[in-house]
Amino acid sequence: MTNHTNDAPPREILLLKLGEVVLKGLNRSVFEDKLLANVSRHIRPFGRFQIYTRQSTIYVEALEERCDVDGACAACQQVFGIAAVVRALPCEKTVEAIVETARTYLAEEFAAARTFKVESKRADKRYPMNSIQLSQAVGGELADAFPDVAVDVHNPDLTVCVEIREKAAYVHGPSLEGAGGLPVGTGGKAISLLSGGIDSPVSSWMMARRGVWLEMVHFESPPYTSQQAQDKVLELAKQLVPWCGQLVVHIVPFTEIQEEIRRSCPEMYFTLIMRRFMMRLSAAVAKRVKAGALVTGESLGQVASQTMLSLGVTEAVTDLPVLRPLIGMDKVEIIRLSRRIGTYETSILPYEDCCTVFTPRHPCTRPVLAEVEAAEAALDVEALVAKALSGVKQVRIKADGTMTVRTPAGTNE
Ligand code: ATP
Ligand code: MG
Secondary structure (H helix, E strand, O other): OOOOOOOOOOOOEEEEEEOHHHHOOOOHHHHHHHHHHHHHHHHHHHOOEEEEEEOOEEEEEEOOOOOOHHHHHHHHOOOOOEEEEEEEEEEOOOHHHHHHHHHHHOHHHHHHOOEEEEEEEEOOOOOOOOHHHHHHHHHHHHHHHOOOOEEOOOOOOEEEEEEEOOOOEEEEOOOEEEEEOEOOOOOOEEEEEOOOOOHHHHHHHHHHHEOOEEEEEEEEOOOOOOHHHHHHHHHHHHHHHHHHOOEEEEEEEOHHHHHHHHHHOOHHHHHHHHHHHHHHHHHHHHHHHOOOOEEOOOOOOOOHHHOHHHHHHHHOOOOOOEEOOOOOOOHHHHHHHHHHHOOHHHHOOOOOOHHHOOOOOOOOOOOOHHHHHHHHOOOOHHHHHHHHHHOOEEEEEOOOOOEEEEOOOOOEO
């Protein structure tokens, strides 16, 4: 046996299969290094592990008995850049040891299966048997050990995988779904507009999955929006942290802007003009933190402010790319994803968002930019933006979920 020289039973290890990272060319090592660092950060709370890469697989080996492998496994399933997570048991590279390991380690899987097959892979090309010979030898013995489970090489209930690698053989059953995508931090930085709804946590997650490092902006309009609405948004951000890494939420005071719009602009443009302010303020925050794009949860045609013309009028105030990963998705698809991410139950809590505070009865769905600009001319846009920016509060949510607050005056709460 390899690293288990004494009588201690071998410890289960995690094999993380790389996703799209393997398609990278010259800069692949940049992606792999980032991924290793992200994995390491995600599993830190679960004990001391050794982490290393071999042949497009990241190995995660517990270094001490009290490591929480279940916890580490679940955490690895939330690391973008990993296509699949496999729990495996190492053993000696002999048929005998492999059969014995499969028999005991996968006993539950065998009990639930009617048919099985063995699939072998050899990363160690000096191994004396080829994959087919090894699968046949191991499969034959397992068929004897489990007479009620028949061999079916075409459509088995259970596939027993044997990987012959440098140090050891690894035996495992089915792999678990990984988060996919690219490692966070490889795709630049963006500001994501996070409301309390269903959509924006999903759009944030989708961009983080493409490797984007996010900071959040949230607009609040007290007393029209409540403290509970703000808590809900922070809770959503907290639920995104295991996927995105630590997050800063910039909370922007929006009451005065909304009241000014209501006082001075035609009702049918309320939402559009408000959304243009959201873009301006988000772009200003992006500039402060050197982010290169904005992200929203807009989906074409979902509401009046998300028609093609409305989106055009909204984004006309910024030069930054506005990324809208939900643009072509149906609500049911968005809801399905939000359940998978884990934000759905929080999103449907019934607190007011500032968007729903002053909604026009007949919003314009076919706006003309020049007309919206003319309507906006009644406002001192620059002064309103500057004032709101001076009142931004920052909430930092760390990987362990703890929060620190920085008030506009620069003091910590
Ligand atoms: P819902 O799931 O109810 O549609 P939503 O978050 O998508 O929620 P919309 O009114 O559709 O709400 O707003 C479109 C987008 O604008 C949001 O996805 C979000 O990116 C941004 N947005 C809306 N309200 C806010 C807010 N209060 N703070 C920050 N961003 C917001
Ligand atoms: Mg929406």
